[in-house]
Amino acid sequence: MNGQQGIPLVNLDGGPGTVVGLVIGLIFLAAAVVAIIRIVKGPSILDRMIATDALLATIMCGVGGVVAFSGRTDLLPVMLVISMFGFVGAVGVSRYVSRADLRTTARYRRMHRRDNDTGLIGTVEGIEPSVPELAVELEEARLVDPDRAARMEGRETELEASSLRVYFDENGTRQEVTRAEDPPDGSSPSSSGGSSANPQKNSRPHEAVADSDSQSSDADHREDDFRGGDGA
Amino acid sequence: MGARRRRRQSLVEQVLYMLVLIIVWIFLWDSASGMVIVSGVVVAFTVVRAFYLPPIQLAGRVNFYYATLFILWFMLNVLLASVEVAWLTVRRRPVDAGSVMAVDLSTRSDLLITLVTMTNGLIPGSLVIEIDRARAVVFVHGLNCADDEELEKVRAKTHQIETLLIYAIGSPHDIEVLNDARRERGQKPRLENLTIRERARRARLAKEARARR
Amino acid sequence: MILDIVSTVFIAGAALLSLAAGIGSLRFPDLLSRMHASSKPQLFGLVMVMFAVGLQIRHWGPVSTMFIIVFFQLFTVPVAAHMIGRAGYRTKHLRRSMLYRDELDDAVARAHAREVAERERRELAEKDRDTDSAGPASGSASGEDRTANDHDESDTGR
Numbered sequence: 001m002n003g004q005q006g007i008p009l010v011n012l013d014g015g016p017g018t019v020v021g022l023v024i025g026l027i028f029l030a031a032a033v034v035a036i037i038r039i040v041k042g043p044s045i046l047d048r049m050i051a052t053d054a055l056l057a058t059i060m061c062g063v064g065g066v067v068a069f070s071g072r073t074d075l076l077p078v079m080l081v082i083s084m085f086g087f088v089g090a091v092g093v094s095r096y097v098s099r100a101d102l103r104t105t106a107r108y109r110r111m112h113r114r115d116n117d118t119g120l121i122g123t124v125e126g127i128e129p130s131v132p133e134l135a136v137e138l139e140e141a142r143l144v145d146p147d148r149a150a151r152m153e154g155r156e157t158e159l160e161a162s163s164l165r166v167y168f169d170e171n172g173t174r175q176e177v178t179r180a181e182d183p184p185d186g187s188s189p190s191s192s193g194g195s196s197a198n199p200q201k202n203s204r205p206h207e208a209v210a211d212s213d214s215q216s217s218d219a220d221h222r223e224d225d226f227r228g229g230d231g232a
Numbered sequence: 233m234g235a236r237r238r239r240r241q242s243l244v245e246q247v248l249y250m251l252v253l254i255i256v257w258i259f260l261w262d263s264a265s266g267m268v269i270v271s272g273v274v275v276a277f278t279v280v281r282a283f284y285l286p287p288i289q290l291a292g293r294v295n296f297y298y299a300t301l302f303i304l305w306f307m308l309n310v311l312l313a314s315v316e317v318a319w320l321t322v323r324r325r326p327v328d329a330g331s332v333m334a335v336d337l338s339t340r341s342d343l344l345i346t347l348v349t350m351t352n353g354l355i356p357g358s359l360v361i362e363i364d365r366a367r368a369v370v371f372v373h374g375l376n377c378a379d380d381e382e383l384e385k386v387r388a389k390t391h392q393i394e395t396l397l398i399y400a401i402g403s404p405h406d407i408e409v410l411n412d413a414r415r416e417r418g419q420k421p422r423l424e425n426l427t428i429r430e431r432a433r434r435a436r437l438a439k440e441a442r443a444r445r
Numbered sequence: 446m447i448l449d450i451v452s453t454v455f456i457a458g459a460a461l462l463s464l465a466a467g468i469g470s471l472r473f474p475d476l477l478s479r480m481h482a483s484s485k486p487q488l489f490g491l492v493m494v495m496f497a498v499g500l501q502i503r504h505w506g507p508v509s510t511m512f513i514i515v516f517f518q519l520f521t522v523p524v525a526a527h528m529i530g531r532a533g534y535r536t537k538h539l540r541r542s543m544l545y546r547d548e549l550d551d552a553v554a555r556a557h558a559r560e561v562a563e564r565e566r567r568e569l570a571e572k573d574r575d576t577d578s579a580g581p582a583s584g585s586a587s588g589e590d591r592t593a594n595d596h597d598e599s600d601t602g603r
Binding site: 030033038050057058076077079080084093098 | 453456460466470471476483484490491494497501506507510513517518522524525526529532535536
């Protein structure tokens with residue numbers, strides 16, 4: 001391959017061939033300059049990496065143009081090496097950036113968990129409640145009774161999220177609202193007087209949902225922490 | 233019997249991988265002389281052993297009509313989309329917001345999800361950002377998608393990629409799931425004769441016809 | 446002669462696509478949009494340059510190297526784009542609100558809410574079990590659980 005020569009496209013003595021070659025070269029130059037502007041300006045490292053990729057691809061096309069114009073074929077492995085640099089650089093920078101922001105990637109890392117019992121891989125959606133009846137109950141609660149759904153999901157109900165401390169429920173008796181930071185005294189806060197739920201049914205629903213085995217233990221979670229990167 | 237068949241299959245697959253690597257080696261050296269082939273065998277063997285990857289689960293069928301259709305459709309779309317993105321960069325009005333959409337795939341196979349992702353990445357205008365492997369959901373970012381119809385266009389493009397790929401190299405189960413999904417979406421299902429359901433139905437009819445005779 | 450003209454047209458097309466990619470990476474407002482503009486049109490430009498080179502050099506040797514180059518780019522550009530896009534989406538300071546509809550965010554928020562609910566349920570279950578036995582270690586057990594799970598969340602030194 002190194003010895004073979006193609007037919008040169010442009011003879012540099014003059015004529016229209018030279019002008020065409022010059023114009024094409026200027027277009028490549030403009031593309032490279034614009035990419036360099038983005039490298040300088042880019043507010044984040046990923047912008048710079050993208051612009052570097054664009055610059056490398058422009059260089060590749062330029063070298064290909066040189067190969068076509070001058071007929072020399074020993075520049076073809078150069079194109080291969082340039083593309084390899086571009087790829088490895090892009091992947092390396094993106095992995096570095098993914099690790100650098102721990103708060104968000106920790107959240108994502110927990111989304112891709114492995115369940116040792118059933119072998120399921122956790123997903124972005126999270127892991128469904130393992131008991132199907134509870135899943136159905138949760139869906140029904142979401143449609144009918146938002147306070148119960150909030151309680152099953154462990155969120156705060158509207159009443160808790162407000163700043164009320166004392167209210168009067170539908171029977172007219174005085175109820176106190178206990179918050180999560182209050183010491184548990186057996187009477188969990190019931191729903192507001194306006195909704196139609198009965199407090200007895202709502203009092204300990206978290207027991208029913210908590211009986212379902214959570215599908216990943218802490219050991220599994222820690223193993224994911226030691227595994228390199230974000231599971232990429 | 234099943235274990236022996238699986239081991240023979242993986243030997244054939246390994247030889248196939250090594251053949252592909254040897255061809256790449258020959259292309260790199262630009263000559264197919266004996267020395268290149270011998271060194272290619274050695275290098276391919278070393279690479280396959282040293283960097284052992286989990287084997288790709290091929291479905292064992294190739295439909296050449298749909299494979300050619302996929303390649304032609306893909307090249308046409310790359311051409312059109314490159315021109316469109318080039319037009320977007322130079323027009324006076326700035327680019328609108330993009331959007332990230334979730335696309336449900338009908339296949340659960342690693343190879344097909346990877347191919348759909350890569351094809352999406354090659355066509356300008358769509359890019360796969362996140363893959364939900366367990367539910368086979370692919371999150372696609374569409375360029376210049378500021379209203380619902382543009383969004384549906386990108387989603388339809390992803391569905392089309394997946395359809396062509398499954399019809400080309402998908403397993404019969406994937407074809408069945410895809411045909412159900414296509415019926416739900418209102419498109420015509422194709423390659424009905426390959427699905428397991430159809431084959432079982434025909435076997436049952438043939439058996440009944442034989443029993444009647 | 447015709448081959449020369451065709452090759453020149455192809456190379457000029459590749460140059461224009463590269464220029465469009467560069468201008469796109471300058472003009473587009475968002476990281477993910479710039480991702481689209483910068484690397485994808487240049488793949489088609491590379492294919493065109495390869496056609497031009499192939500028309501000029503009509504030996505089998507260099508043509509095979511060109512096949513390798515095109516296939517390498519074909520397989521690595523989408524992978525690099527996907528990884529950069531994923532990193533760009535996950536890190537909060539790179540993602541602006543330039544998205545019309547974001548279904549991934551909904552999915553992640555749902556998953557996060559569900560996971561928080563799971564954790565709270567586990568803690569409440571442990572607390573109930575511990576208050577039943579009335580042991581003094583109940584507070585420390587749930588506290589340990591909380592710190593083990595909140596370890597990544599609170600590690601925001603960066």
